[in-house]
Amino acid sequence: MDDYKFLFKVVLVGNAGVGKTCLVRRFTQGLFPPGQGATIGVDFMIKTVEVGNEKVKLQIWDTAGQERFRSITQSYYRSAHALILVYDISSQPTFDCLPDWLREIEEYASSKVLRILVGNKIDREDREIPENVGEEFAERHNMYYLETSAKESDNVEKLFMQIAEDLMKQARTRDLPRYDSNNQTIDGRTSTINDSSCCSRLQ
Amino acid sequence: MWSGCCGCCSAFRPRYKRLVDNIFPVYPQDGLVKSNMEKLTFYSLSSPEKLDRIGEYLYQRAARDIYRKKYGFVVIAMEAMDQLLLACHAQTLNLFVESFLKMVQKLLESTEPELQILATQSFVKFANIEEDTPSYHRRYDFFVSKFSAMCHSGEKEEVRDKIRTAGIKGLQAVVRKTVSDDLVENIWEPVHMDKIVPSLLFNMQESGFHKKESEAIDGGQEDTLDPPMLAETCMRELVGRASFGHIRAVLRPVFRHFDLHKLWVPNQFAIHTFRIIMFSIQAQYSYTVVETLMAHLDDNTKSSPTIRTNIAGVLSKIIAIAAGESVGPSVLEIINSLLSHLRDSVKNEASQTEEKEYQEALINALGEFANHLPDYQKIEIMMFIMSKIPFPLVNNNSPADNLLQSILLKSLLKVGTKYQTIHLNTTFPVSFLEPLLRMSLAPDPDMRLLVQKILHTLIDRHNNLEKLSKPTVNVADLDLVLEKSSRPDLIFINKHGPIIYDALYTSLQIDTNVPDNIEAVYTTLALLCVELACAETVIDLLQLTLGIQSLALNSTSLSNAQKFNLHAIVISLLMLIPTVVNIQPLANYAAQIAEQRKQEALHLLPDLYSHYSDNSEVANKLPHLLVDQMAVCEYVKESGIDPSRLQQTSPYGAGGPGLIAGSQRNSWIENGARGSIIELPIAEVDSAASSPGVQKKHTEEDLNFESMKKVLTEPPEIRKEAEAERRKMLSHTFRTATFSELVRRTQPKHDVLQSKLNEIFKSLTANENRSPTDEKKEDIIPHYEQNFPELFYY
Numbered sequence: 001m002d003d004y005k006f007l008f009k010v011v012l013v014g015n016a017g018v019g020k021t022c023l024v025r026r027f028t029q030g031l032f033p034p035g036q037g038a039t040i041g042v043d044f045m046i047k048t049v050e051v052g053n054e055k056v057k058l059q060i061w062d063t064a065g066q067e068r069f070r071s072i073t074q075s076y077y078r079s080a081h082a083l084i085l086v087y088d089i090s091s092q093p094t095f096d097c098l099p100d101w102l103r104e105i106e107e108y109a110s111s112k113v114l115r116i117l118v119g120n121k122i123d124r125e126d127r128e129i130p131e132n133v134g135e136e137f138a139e140r141h142n143m144y145y146l147e148t149s150a151k152e153s154d155n156v157e158k159l160f161m162q163i164a165e166d167l168m169k170q171a172r173t174r175d176l177p178r179y180d181s182n183n184q185t186i187d188g189r190t191s192t193i194n195d196s197s198c199c200s201r202l203q
Numbered sequence: 204m205w206s207g208c209c210g211c212c213s214a215f216r217p218r219y220k221r222l223v224d225n226i227f228p229v230y231p232q233d234g235l236v237k238s239n240m241e242k243l244t245f246y247s248l249s250s251p252e253k254l255d256r257i258g259e260y261l262y263q264r265a266a267r268d269i270y271r272k273k274y275g276f277v278v279i280a281m282e283a284m285d286q287l288l289l290a291c292h293a294q295t296l297n298l299f300v301e302s303f304l305k306m307v308q309k310l311l312e313s314t315e316p317e318l319q320i321l322a323t324q325s326f327v328k329f330a331n332i333e334e335d336t337p338s339y340h341r342r343y344d345f346f347v348s349k350f351s352a353m354c355h356s357g358e359k360e361e362v363r364d365k366i367r368t369a370g371i372k373g374l375q376a377v378v379r380k381t382v383s384d385d386l387v388e389n390i391w392e393p394v395h396m397d398k399i400v401p402s403l404l405f406n407m408q409e410s411g412f413h414k415k416e417s418e419a420i421d422g423g424q425e426d427t428l429d430p431p432m433l434a435e436t437c438m439r440e441l442v443g444r445a446s447f448g449h450i451r452a453v454l455r456p457v458f459r460h461f462d463l464h465k466l467w468v469p470n471q472f473a474i475h476t477f478r479i480i481m482f483s484i485q486a487q488y489s490y491t492v493v494e495t496l497m498a499h500l501d502d503n504t505k506s507s508p509t510i511r512t513n514i515a516g517v518l519s520k521i522i523a524i525a526a527g528e529s530v531g532p533s534v535l536e537i538i539n540s541l542l543s544h545l546r547d548s549v550k551n552e553a554s555q556t557e558e559k560e561y562q563e564a565l566i567n568a569l570g571e572f573a574n575h576l577p578d579y580q581k582i583e584i585m586m587f588i589m590s591k592i593p594f595p596l597v598n599n600n601s602p603a604d605n606l607l608q609s610i611l612l613k614s615l616l617k618v619g620t621k622y623q624t625i626h627l628n629t630t631f632p633v634s635f636l637e638p639l640l641r642m643s644l645a646p647d648p649d650m651r652l653l654v655q656k657i658l659h660t661l662i663d664r665h666n667n668l669e670k671l672s673k674p675t676v677n678v679a680d681l682d683l684v685l686e687k688s689s690r691p692d693l694i695f696i697n698k699h700g701p702i703i704y705d706a707l708y709t710s711l712q713i714d715t716n717v718p719d720n721i722e723a724v725y726t727t728l729a730l731l732c733v734e735l736a737c738a739e740t741v742i743d744l745l746q747l748t749l750g751i752q753s754l755a756l757n758s759t760s761l762s763n764a765q766k767f768n769l770h771a772i773v774i775s776l777l778m779l780i781p782t783v784v785n786i787q788p789l790a791n792y793a794a795q796i797a798e799q800r801k802q803e804a805l806h807l808l809p810d811l812y813s814h815y816s817d818n819s820e821v822a823n824k825l826p827h828l829l830v831d832q833m834a835v836c837e838y839v840k841e842s843g844i845d846p847s848r849l850q851q852t853s854p855y856g857a858g859g860p861g862l863i864a865g866s867q868r869n870s871w872i873e874n875g876a877r878g879s880i881i882e883l884p885i886a887e888v889d890s891a892a893s894s895p896g897v898q899k900k901h902t903e904e905d906l907n908f909e910s911m912k913k914v915l916t917e918p919p920e921i922r923k924e925a926e927a928e929r930r931k932m933l934s935h936t937f938r939t940a941t942f943s944e945l946v947r948r949t950q951p952k953h954d955v956l957q958s959k960l961n962e963i964f965k966s967l968t969a970n971e972n973r974s975p976t977d978e979k980k981e982d983i984i985p986h987y988e989q990n991f992p993e994l995f996y997y
């Protein structure tokens with residue numbers, strides 16, 4: 001029921017209005033929220049998923065895109081296992097800002113963080129960024145790439161599930177031995193996927 | 204997994220589970236079953252080893268109920284947890300706490316505002332209990348992250364404030380819980396502070412409270428506070444708990460937040476916040492805040508002057524709080540840093556109005572700071588500032604140098620106005636007085652004026668400055684405040700009178716003077732007269748007054764207007780002196796001349812103008828309107844004062860070289876001010892290597908003066924020998940010593956502060972463009988030597 005073996009922290013970043021909050025709500029609550037206000041600061045949701053036979057808890061942090069909240073949002077990059085960088089395929093400016101976001105990620109996030117580029121709103125007719133442009137950008141910067149629609153629920157599940165699987169793989173190959181032996185936590189349920197103290201060990 | 208029906212199989216279940224199940228009512232709205240809760244509590248107390256299993260079981264029930272959205276039961280489970288936590292003894296709590304915190308986290312993870320708030324309340328309760336053995340493996344990461352997120356809640360209005368309040372209280376609780384023991388969790392790590400601090404600031408700035416400052420603070424109960432007030436309280440507590448190593452951890456995110464939220468302009472909120480920080484920080488660290496603000500100015504050198512002005516404005520608002528706590532070296536470091544910022548600003552060639560505002564803000568900060576220092580430190584600071592003023596004061600300085608000089612003088616003036624002189628000898632140590640007087644002869648009239656203003660504020664002890672700011676013959680109307688001068692004052696003026704008078708006299712000879720300059724010299728003299736009123740000084744002052752008159756009569760370089768100005772201050776002084784030291788016959792005499800001038804020659808009376816009508820008769824043609832030396836002697840004698848010194852040859856020879864050479868005047872000015880400061884390198888006339896571009900403006904007078912003195916006093920060979928010897932010594936000294944050392948050498952006693960000052964100065968001069976040490980490097984020692992010969996007369 002609420003028994004999980006891995007806890008991963010996922011942080012979404014990107015310009016305001018690209019659909020970060022909608023992606024999170026779609027994935028965790030299965031809905032496309034009508035007209036909610038812009039996110040202030042940070043917010044988080046959880047969802048427990050199953051990978052293989054293991055329960056994996058995803059702690060998904062949704063951040064405000066506006067610059068003025070950068071002082072608080074940046075502080076959440078550090079402990080992220082995965083960073084989803086979102087832009088809106090129907091808005092060139094949101095794509096043009098990607099290098100700035102990458103700079104920030106470079107500065108504040110762990111170097112081992114899993115990075116995914118997401119082009120959202122593919123349901124829209126007025127696409128401005130062709131798929132291959134987004135893909136090339138992702139490739140150049142060593143990121144996974146996926147196009148989604150929070151509205152139509154396209155690829156949203158896939159996005160988070162792939163992240164969970166990937167992080168699981170990482171965790172197993174890199175840290176699982178240690179997890180089994182000396183890194184046993186109090187209730188034996190949580191693992192860290194790298195040797196930083198990213199994971200809360202309270203669960 | 205679960206049947207949902209608890210009662211049916213209860214007989215086969217462990218006792219603790221049955222006890223737990225029984226606290227839950229059938230309908231959640233009935234609330235916790237109190238009697239059964241008592242039983243559970245009693246059981247937990249008598250079987251503490253079961254406590255952890257009870258906790259785990261309660262947690263599982265709550266997790267299930269959250270999943271099923273049966274929030275009523277969740278609330279009851281949490282309440283039970285709270286009660287057990289408070290009832291049970293510390294040594295048995297350890298494992299129970301883990302379940303307790305898991306439960307709190309579980310509730311915080313739900314999207315239900317009510318559960319989040321409830322969980323926070325439980326967390327606060329937990330934070331308040333003392334645990335015997337801290338759990339070193341426990342991490343508060345999640346709580347800091349979640350509470351910080353709650354501080355930014357974007358829910359609808361009423362809910363929003365509740366969640367934000369809960370978030371702030373949660374953060375406060377985490378801090379309280381962890382702050383005493385770094386091993387449990389180092390709350391000062393950036394990973395935490397970077398969340399906590401912006402969250403508090405975000406709430407503090409969310410209301411206009413910082414604008415209605417006055418009604419704040421009384422606060423009252425913590426639970427009645429709105430998010431901004433609560434956040435402020437929490438900020439105070441956080442800052443107050445920070446030890447030295449942690450201050451920066453708190454400050455760094457503060458600065459980042461202000462930058463990103465663009466909160467420097469306008470700066471009310473910044474001022475408010477930094478005041479809070481200054482008032483809650485442990486006093487001995489307040490200097491760090493000032494230092495960090497100044498470092499932030501450094502980081503913003505490329506930002507718009509408006510931002511810098513506002514940051515400097517914040518600095519000036521809080522710097523006074525630091526002043527009370529700053530000691531020795533840190534005082535000078537602050538001053539030093541402010542001066543460096545001024546210098547950097549001056550280098551921004553295009554000094555537009557915004558840049559000027561920035562400089563003003565810095566000067567204000569300097570003044571504010573100095574204002575709150577004890578007086579003895581103000582003198583140190585004035586001397587320090589003085590030491591930073593680039594020499595030489597020559598005409599061909601770059602505009603930046605001139606600007607820097609005048610800005611530093613303005614700073615000096617600012618500090619000076621905050622200083623209250625008691626005894627002149629403490630205000631003017633020689634090492635301060637002499638450079639100041641030297642600067643009073645700077646080529647730039649504005650700079651000379653500034654120096655006089657500094658003298659004014661430092662000399663005036665009885666608030667006569669305003670009254671004496673303009674020359675006048677209506678002395679009776681002035682309503683001057685007089686006090687008999689003290690012995691230390693008299694000793695001071697006996698010792699230093701000559702160089703002061705000489706500098707003032709010399710500055711009147713400068714042909715670039717405007718009426719403001721001449722008036723300012725008058726004010727200085729008048730203040731000296733009022734502050735040092737006694738028979739001994741009267742003669743000196745009269746002598747000087749007569750000297751000024753002959754200067755006006757004999758000078759070949761001054762304009763007619765300047766000469767009229769001089770006559771006007773002569774008569775004003777002659778009116779003032781006998782009033783201050785009651786010499787009635789002299790007063791009558793002065794009044795009579797003034798009256799005659801009123802009839803025949805208004806241009807020889809105040810006010811001072813820069814232009815007079817062409818038919819204004821030169822005073823030489825009006826001997827009956829002049830002050831007669833013999834008459835003055837006579838009247839002084841009548842009043843029982845010995846006039847013999849007045850009758851001797853005047854030291855103020857209206858430029859006549861023979862007279863000067865024959866006088867017993869202090870050699871300092873002769874070699875220093877006269878010779879090299881006003882018109883820089885007189886003796887360089889015979890130096891082929893004089894720096895190019897140095898404008899030589901020497902008058903015949905000056906030339907004659909230098910050379911004739913030597914001709915008169917020494918046979919040529921000896922002169923050459925001595926000259927060479929002196930040069931050798933000078934260059935050696937300048938090669939091996941820095942300016943500050945030289946200053947130090949000349950002043951035998953100095954304290955720690957002084958040597959610290961020297962040290963800082965040393966490090967600074969290294970990167971000063973036109974500093975004396977640099978010139979030394981450039982191998983123009985003779986040039987330099989000409990500027991500081993007086994260093995060797997100390």
Ligand SMILES: Nc1nc2c(ncn2[C@@H]2O[C@H](COP(=O)(O)OP(=O)(O)O)[C@@H](O)[C@H]2O)c(=O)[nH]1
Pocket residue numbers: 014015016017018019020021022023033035036037038039065120121122123124148149150151152
């Ligand atoms: N057509 C379309 N609109 C979307 C999609 N995702 C989000 N939006 C809209 O984009 C706007 C901003 O979404 P939001 O999730 O608040 O963006 P955020 O600022 O990145 O969190 C809202 O009006 C959403 O309805 C999508 O996949 N397709």
Ligand SMILES: [Mg+2]
Pocket residue numbers: 017020021022038039062063064065
């Ligand atoms: Mg959003």
